[in-house]
Amino acid sequence: MHDLIVIGAGPAGLAAALAAREAGLEKILIVERDAEPGGILNQCIHNGFGIEYFKEELTGPEYAERFISDLSKTDIELMTDTMALRVTGNTVHALSAKGGYRVLPAKSVILAMGCRERARGSVALPGDRPSGILTAGTAQRYVNIEGLAVGKRVVVLGSGDIGLIMARRMTLEGAKVLACVELMPYSGGLNRNIVQCLNDYDIPLYLSHTVTGIRGKKRLTGVTVSRVDDCFHPVPGTEIDFFCDTLLLSVGLIPENELTRAAGIKMDPRTRGAVVYENNETSLPGVFACGNVLHVHDIADLVTVESQRAGRAAARYVLHGKTPDSSVVSVQYGEGLVYALPQKIRIKIADDVTTVYFRVNRIFCSGTVHVYGLCGEIASFKRTHMAPGEMQRIKLSRELLQKSGGEITVSAKEADA
Amino acid sequence: MKELTCTLCPRGCRLYVDENNGFAVTGNACPRGAEYGRTECENPVRTVTSTVRVLSKTHPRCPVKTDRPIPRAQVTDAVAALRNITLCPPVRLRQIVLENVCGTGANFIATRSL
Numbered sequence: 001m002h003d004l005i006v007i008g009a010g011p012a013g014l015a016a017a018l019a020a021r022e023a024g025l026e027k028i029l030i031v032e033r034d035a036e037p038g039g040i041l042n043q044c045i046h047n048g049f050g051i052e053y054f055k056e057e058l059t060g061p062e063y064a065e066r067f068i069s070d071l072s073k074t075d076i077e078l079m080t081d082t083m084a085l086r087v088t089g090n091t092v093h094a095l096s097a098k099g100g101y102r103v104l105p106a107k108s109v110i111l112a113m114g115c116r117e118r119a120r121g122s123v124a125l126p127g128d129r130p131s132g133i134l135t136a137g138t139a140q141r142y143v144n145i146e147g148l149a150v151g152k153r154v155v156v157l158g159s160g161d162i163g164l165i166m167a168r169r170m171t172l173e174g175a176k177v178l179a180c181v182e183l184m185p186y187s188g189g190l191n192r193n194i195v196q197c198l199n200d201y202d203i204p205l206y207l208s209h210t211v212t213g214i215r216g217k218k219r220l221t222g223v224t225v226s227r228v229d230d231c232f233h234p235v236p237g238t239e240i241d242f243f244c245d246t247l248l249l250s251v252g253l254i255p256e257n258e259l260t261r262a263a264g265i266k267m268d269p270r271t272r273g274a275v276v277y278e279n280n281e282t283s284l285p286g287v288f289a290c291g292n293v294l295h296v297h298d299i300a301d302l303v304t305v306e307s308q309r310a311g312r313a314a315a316r317y318v319l320h321g322k323t324p325d326s327s328v329v330s331v332q333y334g335e336g337l338v339y340a341l342p343q344k345i346r347i348k349i350a351d352d353v354t355t356v357y358f359r360v361n362r363i364f365c366s367g368t369v370h371v372y373g374l375c376g377e378i379a380s381f382k383r384t385h386m387a388p389g390e391m392q393r394i395k396l397s398r399e400l401l402q403k404s405g406g407e408i409t410v411s412a413k414e415a416d417a
Numbered sequence: 418m419k420e421l422t423c424t425l426c427p428r429g430c431r432l433y434v435d436e437n438n439g440f441a442v443t444g445n446a447c448p449r450g451a452e453y454g455r456t457e458c459e460n461p462v463r464t465v466t467s468t469v470r471v472l473s474k475t476h477p478r479c480p481v482k483t484d485r486p487i488p489r490a491q492v493t494d495a496v497a498a499l500r501n502i503t504l505c506p507p508v509r510l511r512q513i514v515l516e517n518v519c520g521t522g523a524n525f526i527a528t529r530s531l
Contacts (some may be wrong), residue, residue, distance in 0.1 A: 045480035191429035
């Protein structure tokens with residue numbers, strides 16, 4: 001019987017397992033479907049990781065290696081090439097070529113499966129179905145891990161960070177990146193990536209544009225790009241034709257929650273992840289969720305911090321027993337927000353200060369974040385700049401939460417509105 | 418007058434840098450922006466990341482980076498200089514892969530062990 005089984009050995013799973021060990025758990029197992037730990041960090045060879053957590057700039061593989069190296073100094077068991085098929089409150093069903101089908105009992109489970117990319121099927125692209133259309137992350141794996149060339153003339157649809165990073169990477173590998181096309185009137189990626197991946201290489205960014213045509217029999221030969229109106233409908237007469245052999249899609253990420261849903265864990269349709277308490281515990285006692293499987297993060301550093309919290313909570317659950325479910329404050333997202341997390345805070349067991357994470361649904365130049373309890377506003381925070389691509393944080397003290405009356409609503413407004 | 422976006426924080430100020438007036442910066446909301454605008458125009462530098470070939474079936478590529486930022490104008494040449502390099506495992510983290518890249522004084526180092 002394991003004290004804890006962690007599903008996934010990416011940044012979330014590694015940080016969670018190490019934190020649980022530090023908090024006193026003995027028998028810990030990590031189940032990983034890839035051949036080695038590290039998760040998506042292994043293919044993110046660019047730098048920019050660790051600035052917040054390690055206070056120094058690292059590449060993805062370097063960031064991963066810090067945790068992998070710490071892991072190797074413990075007796076935490078790592079089962080690679082193993083697929084978790086099913087999770088219940090106290091077992092994990094796992095399958096591997098070496099070990100066959102195993103039912104592994106566990107006192108607690110941490111879900112750290114990460115997310116996957118939205119592909120062509122999720123964005124309803126019209127036109128032919130030739131080869132040469134792939135997600136930015138797939139191209140990233142081909143180029144950075146397998147050393148394969150992906151294409152020579154490239155158009156990128158979507159301006160998410162992976163798409164921007166790959167525009168630069170393909171350029172440096174000798175390809176011509178013709179355009180980056182974004183449906184929204186603003187980019188979904190970080191400023192830094194717009195500047196260093198597009199502007200540095202004179203790659204044009206077409207905002208409020210989308211792909212309206214795809215041509216090619218066997219291999220992609222070209223795409224048509226059109227401007228869209230305020231309702232995202234293509235405007236006739238604005239078509240631009242690009243001759244290209246590759247279309248990279250960077251159109252969003254979806255938390256990979258098949259195991260979570262099958263376990264009957266309560267989900268949040270906004271985050272597409274589990275509904276969690278302040279310590280990352282899901283609706284199934286003893287099962288915790290952290291990292292991109294819970295909600296998609298912008299930076300790995302925040303995944304690390306969140307996952308360490310989940311790891312400590314799993315240790316507390318195993319060592320001190322079930323968490324009493326009293327004095328729960330529910331967290332609602334209000335005007336201007338896409339979601340807020342955690343969805344529930346148990347005031348009595350929460351830390352003195354609880355961090356609430358949220359995303360806004362549009363750009364705020366000079367915003368104010370309002371926190372309302374059942375009897376009116378209990379706190380407000382000024383933010384000079386907020387954009388949908390940047391996860392926001394506010395810190396709420398226990399005293400403040402006690403004033404809420406059992407429910408808080410977080411809203412964002414433009415300061416002068 | 419040069420126009421650029423500050424990358425130091427998410428706010429992303431639109432900066433205007435006057436090359437004919439000692440790289441005077443306007444449009445910045447904080448002093449760090451002025452410094453950024455000046456450096457970006459006078460001597461823009463970048464840390465470069467790429468991969469090199471490895472004689473290994475399981476890991477055919479090893480990720481690398483420059484151990485300090487190099488002038489932006491030399492980034493393309495720096496990456497091209499990696500094409501002829503092949504590593505043999507074992508590779509140590511931070512092992513030097515290519516010394517004094519394009520005369521910049523920076524080295525390409527391995528960013529993982531293999």
